[in-house]
Amino acid sequence: MADPSSYRPKPGQIPDSPGVYRFRDEHGRVIYVGKAKSLRQRLSSYFQDLAGLHPRTRTMVTTAASVEWTVVSTEVEALQLEYSWIKEYDPRFNVKYRDDKSYPSLAVTLGEEFPRVQVMRGPKKKGVRYFGPYAHAWAIRETVDLMLRVFPVRTCSAGVFKRSAQIGRPCLLGYIGKCSAPCVGRVSAEEHRELAEEFCDFMAGRTGAYIRRLEQRMHDAAEEMEYEKAARLRDDIEALRRAMEKNAVVLADATDADLIAVAEDELEAAVQIFHVRGGRVRGQRGWVTDKVEAVDTAGLVEHALQQLYGEESGDAVPKEVLVPALPDPAEPVAQWLAARRGSRVDLRIPQRGDKKDLMATVQRNAQQALVLHKTKRASDLTTRSRALEEISEALGLDSAPLRVECFDISHLQGQDVVASMVVFEDGLARKSEYRRFQIKGFAGQDDVRSMHEVVGRRFRRYLQEKMKTGEWTEEAPGDESDEPLPEDDGKPKRFAYPPQLVVVDGGKPQVMAAKRALDELGVTDVAVCGLAKRLEEVWLPDEDDPVVLPRTSEGLYFLQRVRDEAHRFAISYQRSKRAKSFKAGPLDAVPGLGETRKQALLKHFGSLKRLRAATVEQICETPGIGRKTAETIAAALAGAAPPAPAVNTATGEIMDDAEE
Secondary structure: OOOHHHOOOOOOOOOOOOEEEEEEEOOOOEEEEEEEOOHHHHHHHHOOOHHHOOHHHHHHHHHEEEEEEEEOOOHHHHHHHHHHHHHHHOOOOOOOOEOOOOOOEEEEOOOOOOOEEEEEOOOOOOOOEEEOOOOOHHHHHHHHHHHOOOOOOEOOOHHHHHHHHHHOOOOHHHHOOOOOOHHHOOOOHHHHHHHHHHHHHHHOOOOHHHHHHHHHHHHHHHHOOOHHHHHHHHHHHHHHHHHHHOOOEOOOOOOOEEEEEEEEOOOEEEEEEEEEEOOEEEEEEEEEEEOOOOOOHHHHHHHHHHHHHOOOOHHHOOOEEEOOOOOOOOHHHHHHHHHHHOOOOEEEOOOOHHHHHHHHHHHHHHHHHHHHHHHHHHHHHHHHHHHHHHHHHHHOOOOOOOEEEEEEEEEEOOEEEEEEEEEEEOOEEOHHHOEEEEOOOOOOOOHHHHHHHHHHHHHHHHHHHHHHHOOOOOOOOOOOOOOOOOOOOOOOOOOOOOOOEEEEEOOHHHHHHHHHHHHHHOOOOOEEEEEEOOOOEEEOOOOOOOEOOOOOOHHHHHHHHHHHHHHHHHHHHHHHHHHHHHHOOHHHHOOOOOHHHHHHHHHHHOOHHHHHHOOHHHHHOOOOOOHHHHHHHHHHHHHOOOOOOOEOOOOOOEOOOOOO
């Protein structure tokens, strides 16, 4: 525990201006990022009597070993820089909202020649218009299915679209009238884009005028005794109304607003957001976070606004943002939102009327989300704690292993030998910490030797990290097969944190190999065990008999889950490498020959067979291919064995490979 007075800046060093500050621990890792209107006043508040600080703040300042700051010109710049640094450094003492899932959105790819309507998750892409997010993907698909009757926009993938264009026949949706079939030229690109834009206008809330226009067309068709057309328009209107009913009207027409509510207790906070577009609730999402820093409701709201709009721009930021409490001060946040939108954003607390009533509904959702989270976490936490305690007792550990790493080896008949490392912290998978390895020390199949190499490489990197921070004074053995370590910049490092337990997939030979790797490096504070698949026995180094956990043991179930996850991760990596090797051709061995020039060669000659028979002068005729490159290509193809001839298995005839 550090004494804050040991790194307190001297009087007069801290400027009295807006800025962003970072606290670092003794190893240089950034543990907290904050902003201030006056750096001098804010930082001085951290260096008062420890008894007067909030317990969480006290923990942070005693964990820190240094503080630094960056001066900016305005509070808006400070807000933006704070968000960027929190995202970059992932400091442990900052409140960070993390979704437990990726919310789906309805997306229209307006950037394509033939826009496509689809369900999308993840980061937003340029040239795509989004609606949502929604709680469930099936809700989007139901809405789209109703609207395709009126707006028959393309929904197929690029492969299906290209295939239909090649064969001149549309897919099923084109036959049943739910796609205008631009792939076969039923409508032009301009007509199809107009349909997509009408679809977007309707989803954006401009519904009334469009339905009135359809009703007028229906009446006109009935008066002209075109009853089939009138019936079709009637069904279209009914479909659109059913789609509209899925989003209840909550505010006045054309109201665009986001409503944010917070439910909290001493330890955790839940945030719920309702996205209202055109007066209707178009999407909903929520987060739950641990309150790792001393923060009030206004601070939680500010963090939520940063999380929600930090990567957004334009219409994705609404004209109005309603919150339960205003950040202090509120004006810089409002200016920051306006800058992201490109026009004024009204940030306020609703006081009366429909907006206040809707805010109460959002607040109830936030409260229920917090209660549900606590119920689930209590159950899950009890189970995970019991599993870790059982493992600790069975293996004779001093304490429960809060960080567990598992290693597995995968290969196909001795080829493409790879390894995986998966990480579980507090009983939960930490996928950002997963690592993959290629076996470099030898060729062939030897699981025991592979395990020794991988465990040694992982902990060699750990010791090198400790040497950089001064935690390890002995010389760490080098590893020429691994890339050099990056310079220390305060970010979390790939191998900076050691596990309390290493689990290997295998029996006693694999366990002894892992233990030997640790002993060679002088690592003595990490326990090792192995889980053999045959009888699910737990093996320990230097023990002749395995540890047998009861079949109903939560500890055994946890070890199985960790082992199976390592096996899955290794298999997926090995298969991806094998797939790449299958796709590799003789042109891949030509240095400096990229994918564009490969395609140009194949397009120019029509097949690999013709390219192999071409002279250097003929190869030079390909656009972008010079003589030196042509000579290299000819040499590579001459050295590559030609493929075996294709045979028609029905007739036994050797087929011409001119279309190769």
